[in-house]
């Protein structure tokens with residue numbers, strides 16, 4: 018008797034789960050489409066740009082909490098032009114944009130019905146998330162939303178600042194999770210994001226179970242939405258039994274080569290996520306080689322910019338992005354829609370592959386030849402620069418390619434090795 022009593026709810030839940038296709042899984046074809054894009058723009062923005070300190074983290078530290086929480090009252094980025102941002106990303110060769118709809122400070126860049134701490138109550142009033150979603154749609158760029166699940170401003174969330182360890186007794190995680198589910202419903206039904214980029218999952222009040230609940234909630238609203246792995250617990254760098262979500266998110270570093278699990282490195286164009294005056298900016302060479310290295314590891318690069326308090330992106334950053342775009346105009350076939358490998362990327366070069374081609378990205382100028390291990394069963398038909406010129410090679414006991422004294426591209430010269438088989442199927446070569 019007792020057993021049946023226990024069994025009935027269990028069977029009911031199982032039947033319901035089957036009816037809803039649980040456990041939800043993102044269609045591999047959708048993930049492949051995402052990984053084919055290879056390059057996206059991350060945007061960290063909010064009222065904190067008025068101070069130029071780090072978004073979220075500077076609250077209650079470099080900027081006193083009360084001052085930080087009132088910055089929105091003077092946030093009026095009148096030069097914000099969503100179309101200009103999207104065109105900047107597009108000119109850089111980026112295929113998707115991910116914006117901070119809400120960072121750890123809790124401020125919402127869309128007019129949410131579930132909290133008044135949002136853009137509608139700033140002097141600017143305009144729906145930043147909405148305008149960017151529309152501009153992305155008009156320009157053929159996939160629109161994605163960053164959303165943190167820790168909210169140091171919300172009284173229902175137990176911790177109220179970086180370093181807080183004593184939970185607020187007035188807080189209520191169940192109420193909080195219900196609220197963020199409502200906010201997510203709003204974001205999904207209003208803006209139809211291609212992907213949701215969660216964050217803030219490392220704090221103690223968050224559990225894997227909450228993460229699973231939110232994941233299921235999203236998938237019931239739109240099963241096509243891609244979700245990053247910061248919804249469960251565990252390391253951001255991998256997909257593991259602890260994580261919830263579809264792909265891994267190494268931060269401020271190029272991820273390890275992985276032919277199985279999708280991943281995306283998020284890396285800042287300067288040092289800070291949100292805008293900082295005179296922040297040290299990366300060079301075009303560093304940025305292009307970072308992109309080639311992520312592709313070489315079979316991952317994506319989400320390259321972050323922090324727009325200024327007036328709504329513009331910095332000119333020097335726009336110029337750098339344009340240089341990357343011009344490089345991609347020439348060499349894009351060695352990045353988009355490729356797989357990483359079959360050689361592991363290193364500091365000197367990275368390999369990508371597509372069809373019967375292996376692309377070698379050369380990061381150094383002062384070399385006169387390329388030496389690679391032979392791949393068993395593979396014969397090279399020809400070698401040439403992606404920009405044209407044929408090269409002399411030998412494939413007796415190693416692949417030896419002779420290079421001219423001056424290489425065609427100082428940022429990343431791409432060689433194409435044409436082989437007698439499909440390169441995508443080759444196992445990784447240990448180099």
Ligand code: JFZ
Pocket residue numbers: 072073216217219268283290
């Ligand atoms: C997180 C955010 O905190 C950061 O502001 C930015 O949005 C980035 C993309 O994601 O970065 C982290 C995450 C975790 C830690 C530090 C930075 N951590 O656990 O110390």
